Amino acid sequence: MAAVAHHRVELRRAIRQLRDRGLYSAAKWAAEQLVGLPEETETEKLALKRPFRRKEVAGQSSSGGVISSRDDEEDDDDDILSLAKSFFDVREYRRAAHALRGVAGQKAVFLRCYATYLYGEKRKEEEIVELAGPLGRSDAVNEELVALEHELSALYTKGVLDAFGSYLYGVILHERERKVEARAALCSSVNAYPWNWSAWLELQALCTDPDILPQLNLNDHWMRDFFVASVHLDLHRNSDGLARYRALHVTFPRSDHILAQTATAHYNLREFDEAESLFEELLRTDPFRIEGLDTYSNILYVKECFAALSFLAHKAVLTDKYRPETCCIIGNYYSLKAQHEKAVLYFKRALKLNRKYLSAWTLMGHEYVELKNTPAAIDAYRRAVDINPRDYRAWYGLGQTYELLVMPYYALYYYRRATQLRPHDARMWCAMGQCYENEQLLMHDAAIRCYRRAVTNNDREGIALHKLAKLHHQLGQADQAAFYYQKNLERMEADQNEGQDIVEALLFLATHFKNQNRLEEAEHYCTRLLDYGGPAKEDAKALLREIRSVQQHAATLPSMDLEQFTPE
């Protein structure tokens, strides 16, 4: 209970400090977690009312070694700072920065730099709208970055930059593609001030490789647990992430963030029912939430729940029409109704609202594939993997598109990236196998290995078995071919599947066993083949006749065991 009380105090202070610096998303997140804690008990409330509360808090936090005492002082605000903050709040960033020029103090310096940065971002966005090409590609850059980097790097190397300043420095370095330095700056920021969720998120965006996480030098703090769980989810270690969220759920039983993340993890694990029920729960407690609901709409899309998706889309529009998530939900809805042009329109709108909105890029790529607009699809997928190289859907989409364009080397590379991210997903392995089979490569061994891999990973669609059988057949490895045809037959029988594959399998098996002189089995398959129409039936009849003649011929041979002979 003491820990909870401690968290509560920390979060309350953090919300105030973050808000003072204009870091609104981080403040929002902190507030969400604050409410996510269990209800405040009477004793706790009493404890807080004790007169020397403040001192105690300071003592506690310094024992944690995380807050420097001057961060705690809120009385260094002067009039200029509050003026600048007011400008900042009404989004007059340049004015805010100008008001703060020459004002010393870490808070003032941070607010000035942050306002300058945001001004540059705003200007960049405007320029993109003005100059953008058809897919929003443009060379607009934040003009302020260079100067800000200069200033902040001088402060950073001198060691006088506070946690918020280092956060901004990290963001700028990230945009300048200096990832190693950016990681270092962000680590120092979160170590000095762990309650800034935006800093953690930025750091997460820089952890593109599973090897990076253990290398980060992070102090132990409960905020780190949130970060680690989130990174695990991002790196597709969903079960790990899930376990961590369960642990956090104990401390923060009412946190919607944890609930949403858990649901996303289930979705990533393709456990759609669990994910759906969790999202429904989330919407019950927070009906006007929009964050993360695009994932919910993906689930509904996959499950083809027309009505629920339509309801969700309408509700989202009423809540906030111009949120990228809303547009994405509507896009999914239209896509499900096979109105792909409209879907593209809405994904585009989502991207206009947020150019770094990953899933919209990927989904738009899918829509373009449906519309047979491969260049646009490729561009959209590329943008997705530029933003987040761990998006296996986009890699897979790229592979598919290049396969359509008959560029197997490209497709292969992209499929490989996808399999690296999801080594246990049979679909990727099948796709890779198909590439190896392409007439430009004709690498059957590799293809066989891929299909085997798919089979071991529980290939639901059964493509792999059929392909394996066919490949072995082509390579003249009849025994293996027969093995896989049989397996595939079993699978299809279990699924009560009917189709050309069965015919093919039966025909092969019949011929194969006939050739091997296992006539009884051959006959068995032939008779089954007679159930299907078309040319296969004729083939089966011919085969049967052949078997008969062999059998008769065998009967005349003296060496033949008579008991084997079974008349029709």
Add this chain to the structure above:
Amino acid sequence: MGRDEESWIAERKRKRSIGDDAAAEAGGVLAMREMDMEKLRSVVRDCLGKHLYSSAIFFADKLATMAGNTPQDLYMQAQALYLGKEFRRALHLLRRFHLVSADLRFRYLAAKCLAEVKDWEECLVMLGEGDVDEDGNVEMAEEQGVDLSESKDVEEREIHISSAMCLLRGRAFEALENRARALCWYKAALKADPFCYEAFEHLVDNHMLTNEQESKLLTSLKFDPEDRWLSLLYSCRANKYGQGAKIDMKIAELEQELEEPQSDDESRAICSLKDNTDVMACRADLEYHRGDFQRCYESTKALLEKDPYHLRCMPLHLGAALELGRKNELFLRAHSLVQEYPTKAIAWFAVGCYYYCIRQYDHARRYFCKATAMEYSFAPAWLGFGNAYAAQDESDQAMAAYRTAARLFAGCHLPNLCIGMEYLRTNNLNLAEQFLLQAKSICPDDPLVFNELGVMAYRNKEFKIAADWFDKALNLAPKPLTDSWEPTVVNFAHTLRKLKMYAKAISEYEKALALYPRGASTYAALGFTHHLQGNSSVAIDFYHKALGLKPDDSFTAEMLSLALADECHLQNSSGSSQLF
């Protein structure tokens, strides 16, 4: 002026005492007259001081007549005529009373008048024969020793008359387009008196001296210890390349405050020129040459807020604004300059800069041309003129402009450098080398020259030499490197790659990307280097990045296909066990 008057009065008194004993009884009347004359003289002086030139001429004329055309009063009258812009009249006056040969001062004034009416030949004749050697050591036919000794006893510091005459000779030769002779005379003027700033200005602003010559001249000047500030200021203004740290120190010394405690012998040298516009301009100039355009822009902006008509720093400000693409600032500045100084080259140069900035090179060219027509010896306009042609791939015209600039500004390496660059562009490597080496000999410290030399060696496939040049360029470039040096870093990396020093090349490419993270070709080259090392998976990543920034690059696309095929076979043969 004050000393002139006194000495003349003394002379007059002397003359009178010799020739005027007959009028002894009229002494009282004379004294009265003398007082009236004195009064009239003060009226003339006052008129001159208040710039009432017509009145001054009127009274000086009357005074001269009344006082019997004494040289002193005639000098005053001539002076008034000169200031009232009646040059021919002044000249005629001096000639009528045969005063021209009497004294150096008269002769100087006469020469000055001739200069004003642009009769340069006559002017030179008037100034008299004189010979000057390369270093500006004068061998005058005239008797100047007298004057020299005379000026020494005087308390107040003045510009030496012989220095002024040397300067005028220099200007005359410059006007006659005999720049070599002009140069020698300017040097002579500066040597005769280091305070003759005009001579220095001519020498430096018109880029008449190479770096080496400049420093030689500056060390040969004799400054009094208390004039150390001037020597510092001169050396700061002189040359900007290769001695950044030294200049920094000098500027710091110039800006030293008086309050700072100093030891005895140094206390005289304290300058406390902090916030002086010229020192600020020096600093901005240094920043510009270091390629730190942002800071240069800020300092020149601050300077122009203090002194909006500080024309000497204007080209710097315009150049920095151009580099930073501040077209709005350029527009406003050009407009106000054209309004305020329609006859100055700088105004039309600013207009040209604006058009250059918005990439309307036709217009830019026109206005640069206008600027050069206004002031033939305005170096920035000539270079801008050439650059505007070069921007439109009109090599011949560009070259013509550069060549003119090279002829006019022998001490400036930029025209030669530009010519070299143009030849490089048109693939004329031999000529390029010739000009680049010439540029190097004029200014051995500009990293840009070494970059171009490196490019040339690279084109000649002499990669080792190229690597040396680039290395040198990067060593000379001011630290920390700014993004304007990114191409040099990339060039260096390319060369290293050609030399098969892949690891080093990769680290250089990465350095370049830290300076400019959006270089598609850098990513492509980085990928290519990894590819050459057989590291195709990394190469693919970088090719992708390059294509993301520039999707229509055929080289990268082709290399990507190759790398993908390599990767595919590689994975299949060696890495298969680990993958599957």
